[in-house]
Amino acid sequence: MTAAPLLPWTLATLALLPALGLALVAGCRGRIGQRFAAVQLxxxxxxxxxxxxxxxxxxxxxxxxxxxxxxxTLPGTLLFVVFLERWL
Structure with a gap:
């Protein structure tokens, strides 16, 4: 396969990385409701x-x-919420 059709997928991957980084940072900070939403995101x-x-x-x-x-994803997020509620 040529490299031209793969270029848009690579650009889309690179465009998603900052949003993922922001979601991970928000998952470590903020109130519990914000953390839950950030982990789901x-x-x-x-x-x-x-x-x-x-x-x-x-x-x-x-x-x-x-x-x-x-x-x-959903069971993992629910386990994260149980951890937050119990130990933090």
């Missing part, structure tokens, strides 16, 4: 980022990783 951004990376690298087998993360 970071999970959603990671799924989209993994999908963009799978198309940018032309590896369709990595889409399974994004689908697994989609299924595990």
């Amino acid at each position: 970071a999970g959603s951004l990671c799924v989209i980022l993994l999908l963009c990376l799978s198309f940018a690298t032309d590896q369709p087998s990595t889409i399974d990783l994004a689908l697994t993360l989609t299924v595990l």
